[in-house]
Amino acid sequence: MHIIALVKQTPDTAKLSKTVGGMQLLADGQPRIVNPWDEYAIEVALQLKEKHGGRKVTALTLGKPESVEALRTALAMGVDEAVHICDPLLNEADTLTTARALAAAIGKLGGADVIVAGRSAIDGGDGATAVQVATLLDLPMLGYVAQLHGIANRRISVTRAMEYGRETVSAELPVVMSVLKEIAEPRYPTFMGIRKAAKATITTWTLAGLELHPVAPALTWVAAPPAQRESQIEWLQGTPAEMATALVDRLFAAKAL
Amino acid sequence: MTNILFFVELTNDAVEGISWEALAAANVLAAGSGGAVIAVMIGHDLTAAAEAAAQRGAGAVHGFTTPEPFSYLLEPTARILAEAVRTHNPLAVVFGASQRGLELSASLAARIDAGLAADCTEVARDGATITVVRPALVGNVSARVTFASDKPAVLSVRKRVFAAPAADGTRTAPITLTPAAPASLASRTVIESLAPKNMEEVSLTDARIVVSGGRAVGGAAGFAPVKALADALGGALGSSRAAVDAGWIPYAHQVGQTGKTVQPDVYIACGISGAIQHLAGMKSSKLIVAINKDAEAPIFKFAHLGLVGDINQILPAITAEVKKRVA
Ligand SMILES: Cc1cc2nc3c(=O)[nH]c(=O)nc-3n(C[C@H](O)[C@H](O)[C@H](O)COP(=O)(O)OP(=O)(O)OC[C@H]3O[C@@H](n4cnc5c(N)ncnc54)[C@H](O)[C@@H]3O)c2cc1C
Ligand SMILES: Nc1ncnc2c1ncn2[C@@H]1O[C@H](COP(=O)(O)O)[C@@H](O)[C@H]1O
Numbered sequence: 037m038h039i040i041a042l043v044k045q046t047p048d049t050a051k052l053s054k055t056v057g058g059m060q061l062l063a064d065g066q067p068r069i070v071n072p073w074d075e076y077a078i079e080v081a082l083q084l085k086e087k088h089g090g091r092k093v094t095a096l097t098l099g100k101p102e103s104v105e106a107l108r109t110a111l112a113m114g115v116d117e118a119v120h121i122c123d124p125l126l127n128e129a130d131t132l133t134t135a136r137a138l139a140a141a142i143g144k145l146g147g148a149d150v151i152v153a154g155r156s157a158i159d160g161g162d163g164a165t166a167v168q169v170a171t172l173l174d175l176p177m178l179g180y181v182a183q184l185h186g187i188a189n190r191r192i193s194v195t196r197a198m199e200y201g202r203e204t205v206s207a208e209l210p211v212v213m214s215v216l217k218e219i220a221e222p223r224y225p226t227f228m229g230i231r232k233a234a235k236a237t238i239t240t241w242t243l244a245g246l247e248l249h250p251v252a253p254a255l256t257w258v259a260a261p262p263a264q265r266e267s268q269i270e271w272l273q274g275t276p277a278e279m280a281t282a283l284v285d286r287l288f289a290a291k292a293l
Numbered sequence: 294m295t296n297i298l299f300f301v302e303l304t305n306d307a308v309e310g311i312s313w314e315a316l317a318a319a320n321v322l323a324a325g326s327g328g329a330v331i332a333v334m335i336g337h338d339l340t341a342a343a344e345a346a347a348q349r350g351a352g353a354v355h356g357f358t359t360p361e362p363f364s365y366l367l368e369p370t371a372r373i374l375a376e377a378v379r380t381h382n383p384l385a386v387v388f389g390a391s392q393r394g395l396e397l398s399a400s401l402a403a404r405i406d407a408g409l410a411a412d413c414t415e416v417a418r419d420g421a422t423i424t425v426v427r428p429a430l431v432g433n434v435s436a437r438v439t440f441a442s443d444k445p446a447v448l449s450v451r452k453r454v455f456a457a458p459a460a461d462g463t464r465t466a467p468i469t470l471t472p473a474a475p476a477s478l479a480s481r482t483v484i485e486s487l488a489p490k491n492m493e494e495v496s497l498t499d500a501r502i503v504v505s506g507g508r509a510v511g512g513a514a515g516f517a518p519v520k521a522l523a524d525a526l527g528g529a530l531g532s533s534r535a536a537v538d539a540g541w542i543p544y545a546h547q548v549g550q551t552g553k554t555v556q557p558d559v560y561i562a563c564g565i566s567g568a569i570q571h572l573a574g575m576k577s578s579k580l581i582v583a584i585n586k587d588a589e590a591p592i593f594k595f596a597h598l599g600l601v602g603d604i605n606q607i608l609p610a611i612t613a614e615v616k617k618r619v620a
Contacts (some may be wrong), residue, residue, distance in 0.1 A: 049431055049550060054570045054591070058433025072551065072593050132402060132410055158550070160429030160436065162411035163392070164399035167367075171403035176481045177367055193485065199392050199496060200304060207482045216550070220545060229592075253409030255446075257438040262428065265438040271599045279600050282612035283582065284618055286598055290580050292502060292559045293526070293619060 037090040037211075039140060041081040041115060042098050042153040042166060045106035046071040049158055059261050062159075070106045073154030075113075076215050080184065081152045082114050083220060088187045092116040094145060098126060098137050104238055111233035112225030119145065123242040130253040131161055135168030141245040142173065146188035149214040155180065163214055169214035178205060178213040191287065295335050297329030298377065299387040299446075301346055302394065305362065313434050315458030319387045320350070320452045320458065324416045328384065329353050333377045334368055337362045339470060347466035350458045354466055355381070357473040362503040364487075366480045371400035378405050383445050385423055387416075390449035397422030400410050402447040407419060410438045410448045414577075423448075428449075431550040431573040452498055453556045465513040471492025497546065502528030502559045503575070505548055508535040509564020509604055510584075516542055525615040531555065531575075533565045549574035564604045584608070 048067040052058065060066065081093045088194075095110035098121040108117035122138050124292050142148060148268070153166035165177065170177035182197035193206040195215055209243070225233070243250055273283040287293045299319040302309040308580040316328075319330045329352035329413055334342055339357045341358035357373050374397065378386060386401065388394035390412045415426035428451075429436045441447035470555035490496065499502060504526065506519035516530070528599050531548040532541075548555055550570040560578035564572060567583070567590055575581070575593050583596035584607050593599045 047430060049433070049570070049573075052431075052433055054569070060431040061430065062434060083320070096564045105319065107431045131399070132406070135403060158431055160427070160434075162323040162395050164395070164402070164409055164411055167396050167399035168403040171400045175521055176430055177396065177400070178482065180392055198500070199490075201487050204485040205482050252403075253440070253442045254406070254444050255438050259429065259434045259436050262432060262435040269593055269599050276602060276610040277614070279602065279607055280489070281612040283598065283600065283611055284614045285613075286580075287526075287559065288618070290559070291563070292580065293615070 037080045037084070037149040038086065039075070039081045039084050039090050039093045039096045039109065040145065040148040040151045041078045041093060042063055042079065042138060042151065042169070043074045043095050043106050043110050044071040044154070044157045045069070045097065045099050045103040046157055046159045055277045056263060057258065062259055065091045068102060068105065070109050071154055071157045073156060073158070073217070074129050076217055077152040077154045078110050078113050078115065078214050078220055079220045079222040083221070084150055089129070094119060094148070096119065096141055098129070098134050098140060100127065100136050107238055109225065112229040113223055114229055115240070118236065119239045119241065121241050121246070125243055126252045128253060128256070130255055131164040132168055133251070135165050135172055137243065137248060138169050139172040139248060140164070140248050141241060142169070144241070144246060147210065149209045151210070153212065155214055155216050166212055173212070176207040176211045178207060178211055181213050182216045182218045186220060285291070295326045296383045297323045297328060297330050297385050297387065297524060298331050298333050298383045299330065300374065300394065300559065301332050301334035301342060302391060303336045303342055303390060304365070306338050306342060308342050308388070309391065310457065311391050311394070311452060312450065313392070314450055314455045315387045315389045316349055316351060317455035317458055317464065318413070318416050321416050322385050322387070322423065323451070326418065331355055331381060331383070332373065335359065335373055335473065341349070343468045345460065346596050347468065348460040348462055348464050350461070350464060351466055354468040356468065358470050359478060364484055366482055366484070367396055367400060368480045368482060369478045371397055371404060371485050373473055374401050375404040376477065378445060378549055384418070384421065385446040385448065388449040394449045396436060398447050405445065407441045407444040407447045410446070412451045413448050414451050416448065416450065431556070432576060451556065457469045460475045460615065462587045483512055497529045497531055497548070497553050498555055499531035500555070502526045502561070503531045503555050503557045504528055504561045504563065504580070505531030505547070505565060506536055506542070506563045507531050507533040507565030508539070510536060510541065511570050513541040518605070518612070522561070522608055522612045522615070528557070528559070533571050535577055562592050562596070565607060566590050567595060
């Protein structure tokens with residue numbers, strides 16, 4: 037069984053503070069991390085290998101040259117191989133362009149039995165990429181997976197945590213899935229892992245290497261600081277009972293009650 | 294190519310309210326274009342849902358009917374939607390950004406080779422060019438997305454941003470019901486079981502009012518007065534990560550960067566300092582109320598109403614006042 041974990045490098049939003057805003061954090065040279073949701077994807081991929089007789093786990097990233105660091109983290113956590121799709125033509129890639137390149141790389145890797153992604157990328161994709169990879173590869177997509185029950189006779193059974201309830205579904209491998217935080221606790225890189233990761237060779241593919249032709253993305257976007265709210269605070273004062281009366285008055289006035 | 298499609302999300306043939314928020318955004322895109330706003334839906338018995346769409350103001354309804362009761366599955370739904378897009382050749386396809394809407398819009402965009410913008414908070418059209426605004430980097434950046442005009446724009450709108458148009462019982466619209474082709478209903482994913490949500494429980498992301506507790510509640514038992522206020526207001530119970538990490542409340546209640554994003558009419562933060570990661574999940578709420586004993590707490594920079602004091606005294610007072618006034 038070959039398992040591929042889709043890993044994205046994102047800005048380190050823990051560095052956001054009163055003085056460091058989103059625009060600053062997007063700029064080149066700012067701290068980058070493995071997309072926090074993808075740590076769960078890496079963990080699940082490793083557990084699939086350990087518990088369900090996997091052959092190897094490959095971490096796959098599309099991103100700028102510095103994204104190799106995300107792959108080194110994945111290697112330090114224990115993945116066997118890492119592949120980096122890197123091409124200046126992909127700098128402005130939208131989710132579909134990204135998904136096309138990821139799908140082509142998965143094909144070039146000889147396919148996989150399970151492809152695991154995170155819930156979403158914190159820099160803003162809302163979980164589209166994995167669904168699009170599944171659609172392009174014509175594979176079943178198991179999204180929002182909160183629990184992995186197991187694989188028997190090449191059928192995988194999982195529980196999806198959905199707004200309308202917890203839905204248990206099954207599908208025959210190969211599948212793509214996206215996982216939620218409650219599925220497992222990601223392991224820390226080990227000392228040995230970090231040493232191994234530092235020495236590992238990481239395969240890099242360009243668009244040409246994937247035999248893909250650049251296509252203009254179907255959309256373009258520009259980032260701007262979020263609109264500042266002009267919130268003028270009103271302080272409600274007095275005893276707790278007086279504050280409570282004033283607050284309930286405001287809730288009625290705002291038609292919230 | 295001036296029509297706008299919007300997806301009507303059904304559960305057992307009953308319409309999910311977020312569908313009308315998608316309709317509201319579709320109306321914005323269609324305004325002044327001469328194109329129609331067309332409701333697209335998939336289900337077993339669509340009579341009621343189709344009529345409801347007409348009453349809410351859809352210009353036309355195209356329903357795909359299934360021979361058996363239809364449980365939502367991504368693969369057949371996306372396949373049928375792609376068919377609907379080929380039939381109507383719309384300028385845009387609008388979804389509500391529910392989990393289903395998010396995955397469907399992504400799959401549809403890949404099937405029809407179109408651009409995708411998820412969780413939009415503003416939508417606009419200039420001629421054939423569609424522009425939307427969507428938050429990125431957990432709300433710390435606002436991205437303005439412009440779609441190429443040679444393909445339909447596929448987008449989902451953030452919950453509770455667009456106001457659902459009211460129903461008008463006198464309104465009608467042409468309704469077309471087409472049986473879904475059996476082949477298009479095939480799915481390789483099989484639903485084994487569904488444990489539906491406890492209906493008593495108000496979902497955090499759908500709630501009109503959210504009351505959240507932070508580290509200041511001091512323990513699992515300390516959430517009782519927070520929950521009592523949420524219940525009295527008919528709202529949902531939220532929390533900061535500090536309270537979740539301490540094990541006082543399940544993760545499902547966490548609001549913020551690594552939890553849920555909420556946008557209620559009223560957000561009441563009880564003993565929450567207002568860290569940027571918490572703000573990321575609630576700062577777009579329409580009315581923010583902060584209760585904190587520290588008048589310098591950062592949450593007050595974002596709050597509309599500030600109450601300085603001890604939550605243990607203030608919360609019971611508010612709950613009592615609400616019960617008195619709404620009874
Ligand atoms: C990568 C990352 C992701 C994160 N994601 C999230 C997230 O999704 N959601 C989230 O919430 N946090 C998140 N955090 C954590 C966040 O940075 C804060 O640590 C957390 O929000 C603090 O929770 P708090 O406000 O409840 O606690 P504190 O910061 O300890 O604040 C408690 C507040 O209660 C007040 N107080 C104390 N006693 C009383 C009383 N009796 N009456 C009234 N007021 C009182 C204090 O004045 C203080 O302001 C994240 C952090 C990181 C690094
Ligand atoms: N550039 C990328 N390289 C590798 N994986 C990605 C990339 N972008 C997104 N993914 C995967 O797809 C998931 C959802 O991302 P998104 O659609 O951007 O929210 C992420 O959690 C990753 O697992």
